[in-house]
Amino acid sequence: MKFVEAAGVKTHIQTWGAGGSVLLIHGASSHIGTWEPTIVPMLKDRYLVAAYDRPGMGYTTDRPQGSDTLALQANVAAGVIEQLDLKKPVIVAHSWGGAVALRLALDRPDLVGGLVLIAPVAYEWPGGVDWYNYWSANPVSGWLFNNVIAQPFAGTSVKSGMAGAFAPSAPPDGWLEAARVSLAARPESLRANGEDLVAAKREVTAQQARYAEIKMPVAILVGDGDRVVSPTIHAMHLAQVLPHARIEVLRNVGHLPHEASPGAFRKLFDWVEGAK
Secondary structure, rough: OOOEOOOOEEEEEEEEEEEEEEEOOOOOOHHHHOOOOOHHHHHHHOOOEEEEEEOOOOEEEEEEOOOOOHHHHHHHHHHHHOOOOOOOOOOEOOOHHHHHHHHHHHOHHHHHEEEEEEEEOHHHHHHHHHHHHHHOOOOOOOOHHHHHHHHHHHHHHHHHHHHOOOOOOOOOOOOOHHOOHHHHHHHHHHHHHHHHHHHHHHHHHHHHHHHHHOOOOEEEEEEEEOOOOOHHHHHHHHHOOOOEEEEEOOOOOOOHOOOOHHHHHHHHHHHHHHHH
């Protein structure tokens, strides 16, 4: 395994290929592995593709104070870019990773060539998050919940949650195993993920008024059947606000539109690469 020191966080990274730079930012309940079935094989023949596990997720066990803020998450992403000497990479980000990518573009536009956002979280929304995230994030009861109460069910829950994200379609055969989704069921990952999601609404609410500042090309891919992140509240609104954006909405597709239509993803990626 390879690690870099990014904003003081010992961060697990992987790289593939050579050429122009791409950085992949995973979403919630996730890690590097979810990029490996489709996106990495698609891009690695022409690009230097880099990915990292966000603080507390995957094999990045460091989780310093403030890791539930988008400021720190974006600072870690910037540190990865600098440590790997990536040259104005295209940032490809999924779901909660989209909020991190947006903050990175706001705080460090000098490091970013453009964004490809897949089913991104971008704006405040009605309600909160699933109940178990509050238990996972709780500083008093969280250890007991994550290490004891949740463990008999965590692996199955993570797999079923990821499978549900594909709805209304089913995951491709072998995808859950190839993406190693069960890694997100470890107690440390449950805690980190819970902290991120409990703070998520607060964090996007604090930055959402700034999105018009992002002048770089931004492509957005979303499914109109997404039951995890509302395409209307987030992706479609964002496309109207950003000054240099393109969006594609796939019909009858859920929270992983890049898996449902790799070709649609590639067209948007190529547009950003050509426009940056």
